[in-house]
Amino acid sequence: MGLLFSIFTFIILLAIAFIGAYVEGLHYLFGIVLPYIAFAVFIIGIVVRIIKWAQSPVPFRITTTCGQQRSLDFIKQNKIDNPFTGLQTFIRMFFEIILFRSLFRNTKAGIKENKLTYGANKWLWLFSIVFHYSFLIIVLRHFRFFTEPVPSFVPFIQEIDGFFQIGLPIIYLTTIGITVGLLYLLARRIFDNQVRYISLASDYLPLFLILSIAITGILMRHFFKVDLTPVKQLTLSILSFQPILPADVNPIFYIHLFFVCTLLIYFPMSKLVHMPGIFLSPTRNLANNNRAKRHINPWNSDFKMHYHTYEEYEDEFREVMRDVGLPLEKEEKNVD
Amino acid sequence: MSIKMTREELAASINYKFPKTNWMDTPVVFKKGTYNNAAVPDSITYVNQPNPRKWQPYEDDWKLPENWQTIILEGLRERLHKFRSLKLFMDICVRCGACADKCHFYLGSGDPKNMPVLRAELLRAVYRKDFTTAGKLMGKIAGARELTFDVLKEWFYYFYQCTQCRRCSVFCPYGIDTAEITFIARELMNLIGVNIDWVMTPVANSHRTGNHLGIQPHGFVDSIEFAVDDLEEITGIRVQAPINKKGAEVLFVTPSADYFGEPHYYTLLGYLALFHEVGLDYTWSTYASEGGNFGSFVSHELMKVLNAKIYAEAKRLKVKWIIGGECGHMWRVLHQYMDTLNGPADFLETPVSPITGTKFEHARSTKMIHITEFTADLIRHNKIKLDPSRNDHWHATFHDSCNPARAIGLFEEPRYILKHVLNKFTEMPDNTIREQTFCCGSGAGLGTEENFEMRMRGGFPRANAAKYVNEKYGVNVVACICAIDKATLVPLFNYWVPGLEVAGVHEFVGNALVMKGEKPRELDMRQQPLHGKEEESKNV
Incomplete structure (x- = not known):
């Protein structure tokens, strides 16, 4: 049901994109107004989301420890998976965010002749890495459309990305990476029973959106061979807040742009906020130094319940305590 | 012990197939041997917790306060403000499924709602319905559902079918910790007196x-x-x-x-x-x-x-x-x-x-x-x-x-x-x-x-x-x-x-441990003969 709904939503979006691309009167709306709105929603949305998270305190330090703690000097601490200091925690987060370390642990369980088996299962990790890094590099590569002069890292990335010099224009590695990565993620959502069962419409939709951005990008570069000079004029004019709509922009560009805008608007209200969210995850970004350094809960005094004090306890059990010779705080009322 | 199935039968009954119905449309069945008894009123009263009464989970009437939904939703709102973990874990799950086969209850029961992701979705769905715009507007298709009595039954069954062991949180790429979610879900249920005896009496x-x-x-x-x-x-x-x-x-x-x-x-x-x-x-x-x-x-x-x-x-x-x-x-x-x-x-x-x-x-x-x-x-x-x-x-x-x-x-x-x-x-x-x-x-x-x-x-x-x-x-x-x-x-x-x-x-x-002044040890701490000593004692 989620899949069908996503496809349905996507078709509507595609129809809107085509209308925007081929009805010339709408180009101002789709080429200038929408990007401004999308960018604003994206930035404000993400900031608001992070502020909302940050407004809630972290009452307890609930690190998930995945390696040996620091304790005795003859026992070797696992500094990455069980950090004790801020620097070690930073390194843990670095590996988590840059290399998806936790996902790398993934295994696949199975049952065979009443016995459980566990196999390594790195595919999800591999394709996730390929997808995310391709996406990141593609975004960085796009800086050549947003900047004049183009910063030097852009041609550098482009050169590496086009290292194999296949095709003309050169086919970037990330073009293949993002497509293959997305198709894998989509295929496992559709064909893996386990993943299909847990998938919501909002799990398919982002895949469709990003895939259509990638495909329209590929079409522009390799098939329609779109002239990018007017495109860059448009982006630069938008960024300088003096928007001018150039003539001769290929309609496919408007479709591409529409999906980008849709993704930007959708981002802050969807699961895609896992991108900023990972930085705040309390099981990963806190040092496991609980016994060395007190963690403060700002609302600790909200707990009003009275604990049963020793005095109350002794009052209840004084007789039996005296009978077995336990020392008492108060030696009152002798029953004899 | 109180189980009729042999271990071979039990092992053979485990499979990881999925029901035809969506998990939201698959109601919980309180099967004997798979859930815990409700807390007795005396224990709840002794520690001054809400709604002490006699009830059992398999009954149709749990004798809940009339406004129990409001109590839980207000409790949830309060905890979203108090726990960043909760707020974050409600928002950032991408349902990648890495946690799915990491839970011992899922591996042993094959029940999809024992996959940590769905256990958390039980709470997340209610969160979406009342605390997110998409959930309010689009309901089920946005993964949202209303907190009904049937949903509460699922909460009780599955949040008391999680041992807060945190194995799933080791594998989660965002460190989502189901123990934290279970923790808070149990806390919410406790607000209306839905808890188990083996916890409350101790x-x-x-x-x-x-x-x-x-x-x-x-x-x-x-x-x-x-x-x-x-x-x-x-x-x-x-x-x-x-x-x-x-x-x-x-x-x-x-x-x-x-x-x-x-x-x-x-x-x-x-x-x-x-x-x-x-x-x-x-x-x-x-x-x-x-x-x-x-x-x-x-x-x-x-x-x-x-x-x-x-x-x-x-x-x-x-x-x-x-x-x-x-x-x-x-x-x-x-x-x-x-x-x-x-x-x-x-x-x-x-x-x-x-x-x-x-x-x-x-x-x-x-x-x-x-x-x-x-x-x-x-x-x-x-x-x-x-x-x-x-x-x-x-x-x-x-x-x-x-x-x-x-x-x-x-x-x-x-x-x-x-x-x-x-x-x-x-x-x-x-x-x-x-x-x-x-x-x-x-x-x-x-x-x-x-x-x-x-x-x-x-x-x-x-x-x-x-x-x-x-x-x-x-x-x-x-x-x-x-x-x-x-x-x-x-x-x-x-x-x-x-x-x-x-x-x-x-x-x-x-x-x-060799203790100063001890007698020659012949028994271990279980008072069973030590290795080799059994023969000796026979020979004597």
Whole structure:
């Protein structure tokens, strides 16, 4: 049901994109107004989301420890998976965010002749890495459309990305990476029973959106061979807040742009906020130094319940305590 | 035990197929043997919690307050403001499925709602419905659903089918911690009096008498004296076991099962022998006679209230620092919550071993160390004489208890001890130990008779790994440092791996410890003949 709904939503979006691309009167709306709105929603949305998270305190330090703690000097601490200091925690987060370390642990369980088996299962990790890094590099590569002069890292990335010099224009590695990565993620959502069962419409939709951005990008570069000079004029004019709509922009560009805008608007209200969210995850970004350094809960005094004090306890059990010779705080009322 | 299925039948019943119906349209069935009894009103009343009454989960009327939905939703709103973890975990899950087959309850039951992702979705769906725009507008298609009585039934069933072991959180790329979600879901249910007896009655007992079993001070003294007698029979030495002694250097706190349960009791004998041998100036307490904290299975507030006794007693007895015994969830509370909830312990001193001089800097704030840290340090400094051959009747493996593993990272301390007190030690497969350890299937308050089938299912992955080393290497005992493990792994292995025993780490220490002035040892802590001694005694 989620899949069908996503496809349905996507078709509507595609129809809107085509209308925007081929009805010339709408180009101002789709080429200038929408990007401004999308960018604003994206930035404000993400900031608001992070502020909302940050407004809630972290009452307890609930690190998930995945390696040996620091304790005795003859026992070797696992500094990455069980950090004790801020620097070690930073390194843990670095590996988590840059290399998806936790996902790398993934295994696949199975049952065979009443016995459980566990196999390594790195595919999800591999394709996730390929997808995310391709996406990141593609975004960085796009800086050549947003900047004049183009910063030097852009041609550098482009050169590496086009290292194999296949095709003309050169086919970037990330073009293949993002497509293959997305198709894998989509295929496992559709064909893996386990993943299909847990998938919501909002799990398919982002895949469709990003895939259509990638495909329209590929079409522009390799098939329609779109002239990018007017495109860059448009982006630069938008960024300088003096928007001018150039003539001769290929309609496919408007479709591409529409999906980008849709993704930007959708981002802050969807699961895609896992991108900023990972930085705040309390099981990963806190040092496991609980016994060395007190963690403060700002609302600790909200707990009003009275604990049963020793005095109350002794009052209840004084007789039996005296009978077995336990020392008492108060030696009152002798029953004899 | 209360299960009709044989282990072969139970194992054969496990499959990982999925129902035709969407999980939101698959109602819960309260099948006998797979859920826990509701809390009795007396226990709820004793600790002043909401809505005490007689009810049972299989009944149609749970006798809820009229505005129970409002109470839960307001409670959720409050907790979203109080816990960043909750807010974040509600928003960032991408349903990648990495956690799905990591849960022992899923592996043992095949029930899709035992996949951590869906367990969390049970709460997330309600969150979306009332706290997100998309959920409000689009409902089910946005993964949102209204909090109905049927949903509450699912909450009760599945949030009391999670042992808060946190194995899933090791694998989650965003570190989403189902234990945190279960924690809060149980706290919300507690607001309307939906909780289980095996949690609430121990909580009430612990509040009143200082321990879950409700043992009163004279009963506690009897137990300890009984243990001193037994130890004398085994070693020929009568040890001192001071209770409520003011001015001792160390307060020792351990789960109450250690002085009342089996095989916990043999670990207790080990503690007594060890403390005597190294001449530790310590005391037991009848008031803080429980390290375990069942309050942590139902709410943060009850956790705090029960835990408060430990520091209060340390202060009253004017000790310098504290040692904690072998227990799992107790150590989660001591390590991750106690200082925040009940600290600062500025009336205590940073623990220093009086025997080795080691300063336990890593515990400089809480002033409380784990018994295996204490003992490993003693062994390292050659302060105790050990004869590991006295454990030659055992071939051990080590089961990492969930909480010391994934909330502390206490992996090598117990292993260091075991390797010095035992000659035969073999690890279970890598995917089942250390941070990937599998729960006993009965933690977080689920270790009841009435829940027996689900416990055998939840414990299946652990038993499976133990069976592997039992059959392949002849491992005959599983060592562990958790009282719930000791209580529940025994029936688990009786069911899945008959003949496999369970023991605490300090039971082996007690066996191997060569005490000054002891009589020649012929019996182990279980009062069974030592290896080789059986033949000798026959020959005599």
